[in-house]
Amino acid sequence: MSAQNGAVGSAGQVVGLAIVDDLVDARWVLAAQRAYPESLRGLWEFPGGKVQEGEGPLEALEREISEELGYVFRAGQEVVPPAGHAGWPLDNGMAMRVWTGVLLDADGGVLKPAEVRTGTQPEGADHLELRWLSLDQNTEEAVEWIPADKPIVRALVETMGCMPTFC
Secondary structure: OOHHHOOOOOOOOEEEEEEEOOOOOOOEEEEEEEOOOOOOOOOEEOOEEEOOOOOOHHHHHHHHHHHHHOOEEEEEEEEOOOOOOOOEEOOOOOEEEEEEEEEEOOOOOEOOHHHOOOEEOOOOOOEEEEEEEEOOOOHHHHOOEOHHHHHHHHHHHHHHOOOOOOO
16 A cells, blocks of 8 residues: 555545635535435535555545546545544544545546536435535535544535635
8 A cells, every 4th residue: 555545554444525616716516315224314514434454545546536426536635634644533433534636527627516416316316415515604504414423524624615805
């Protein structure tokens, strides 16, 4: 596992992608509404999933985003977890590492929000709905996030978000 792909070599680790419209001047973030398990149904999250044995975190994220959303992406910076933690603590005792990223078209160009399939998702999909949210001080309250994702949303807004005095 190499530092170049962010690998730490830990199966059972969880990874997520904070999909934004621009890696430098982000104004939008894509939220995904969980379809399952029943205890999380209807709550919002960053797309992603578990790292499988033998995968690095970014390899797992590429697989998960392809499986869940049908897109490829370009990763940006990792959303730095709290000091002393290898990832963002989750309710199940695991930790999640999260990167920013932009979705790409077939030619490698960055997709604009209007070019991404959003809204209600097909029956049986991992998510009930995908929705672009304005990346600002209201992002955390815009939808009902999974509780473990709220601090990640806050950190994302603090590091990348559009504050009203600057937009």
